[in-house]
Structure formats: C-alpha cells, structure tokens
Amino acid sequence: MTSAAARVLRQLxxxxxxxxxxxxxxxxxxxxxxxxxxxxxxCFRGSVTAYATPLKRDVLGVDGALLTERGAVDPxxxxxxxxxxxxxxxxxWGVSTTGVAxxxxxxxxxVGTVFIAVSGPGGVQKTAELxxxxxxADIRKESVRSLLALLSGELGQNARAQDTEQNGGN
Numbered sequence: 001m002t003s004a005a006a007r008v009l010r011q012l013x014x015x016x017x018x019x020x021x022x023x024x025x026x027x028x029x030x031x032x033x034x035x036x037x038x039x040x041x042x043c044f045r046g047s048v049t050a051y052a053t054p055l056k057r058d059v060l061g062v063d064g065a066l067l068t069e070r071g072a073v074d075p076x077x078x079x080x081x082x083x084x085x086x087x088x089x090x091x092x093w094g095v096s097t098t099g100v101a102x103x104x105x106x107x108x109x110x111v112g113t114v115f116i117a118v119s120g121p122g123g124v125q126k127t128a129e130l131x132x133x134x135x136x137a138d139i140r141k142e143s144v145r146s147l148l149a150l151l152s153g154e155l156g157q158n159a160r161a162q163d164t165e166q167n168g169g170n
Contacts, residue, residue, distance in 0.1 A: 097143050
C-alpha cells in the first residue's frame, strides 16, 4: 500500500498539486496510507471521515435528497463526496470511498459493494464500482488499493494531456 501511496504523492508533487480525501467505509485508511509516506504533507491537505450519512450531507455537501433516495452507497454519492472534500479542504484533487464492508448489507447493497471516486482540475471526474470478496478487513484494504490506483491513473492521463497541450498537440 505504501508504494501506491508514494506513487500518488510523487505524481502530485511533480505537478505541484494537492489532495483531500473523503472516506466512509475505509474509516481513515486512505489517509493513513498517505501519511505513512515521509513528506506527504507537501501534497496531502487532509481528510474527512464521514462515516455517518448525515456528515456526508452536512460536512461534504452531498445532496440530502440524493442520500434519502439512493442511500450512501451510490456512485453519485461517491462523486459528490470527492467534489465536496476538494471544496471543503481547498485541494486540487479530491477522492472518496463509500460502500459496504460488512458484515451486513446496507441500503439494499450487498457486502463488498464499493464506489470510489476522483474529482480533479479541468472537470476531471471518475467513479468506479467495485464488487469485492472477503472479510471486512479485506474489503477495506482493497478499496484503498483500488482508489490509489484510480487516482494514479487519472494523474498520469491528465499529465499526458497537459504535456500534449503544452507541446502543440504532438
């Protein structure tokens, strides 16, 4: 996990950009992975662990009607959390996790259903649905790994697009 977090932080540092994290089912594990890396403070702004659904609304600005209609385990909620934490913590990039780690289903969603999201500059928005197996710890760990991989991929794609624009499209 540390190598994935280190890669993300290196990419952010190279770009001179910052990151904020909104976590639900991972309960701070994404922030912990990032802060395990020496020098993380150069890019990592902070995190909000919005475990309770009302915090997603009250702190991160997720639409209350959306939460009532779809529940907290939803791709649109994940995206709104990423956008919200980016705004609240004044970061260039925001990421989020929401899902069901178990042992019981939640909001009509099966254990192992997870949504991760990225929000970034220039309108970058990416959401992924995960269907994970294993126990609670396995689901949470894989959610962190998947989120860091998603963000790293977006940072890499975004960097290539910026480089192409700066070099006349060639």
